[in-house]
Amino acid sequence: MPVYEYEHTDTPCDIGRAFEIRQSIHDAPLAVCPACGGPVKKLVSRVAVSAPKGNAQLKDMGFTKLVRRDDGVYENVTRRDGESRYMVRGRPETLPDVKRILRD
Structure with missing residues (x-):
């Protein structure tokens, strides 16, 4: 509470x-x-919120971080097993597998 x-x-x-x-x-x-x-x-109080420190923490929390490397090319720095290292525009097979990450 x-x-x-x-x-x-x-x-x-x-x-x-x-x-x-x-x-x-x-x-x-x-x-x-x-x-x-x-x-x-x-009273309205301030709260302490801490951001993840690195890519490993983002990955553990279920986030995907994409870093732009070229026009239409992004590196998935939080990729999981079976995911492509690079996401390329126009190539849907390179997209992160969201169904594996998200759960009901």
Whole structure:
């Protein structure tokens, strides 16, 4: 479950001016502090998102990375067994096998 931040709109209580609470994403935002019953508002918080560091991580996550090498020619740097190293415009047999990568 995600953690949400709330801030007292009036006088803070013993838990402080701002506090965190774990809630379901489907729960309605709190209107009152669970400790003192005072009015609170939900804060917008920043989240940490990290991008994959390299081609191997992209491949492990199921992504395909194509790097342009020439006009209409792309290198598949995350190719899997049985896939062509180069994707060439007009040659559908060189396309990555999406059915092997994607699953229901």
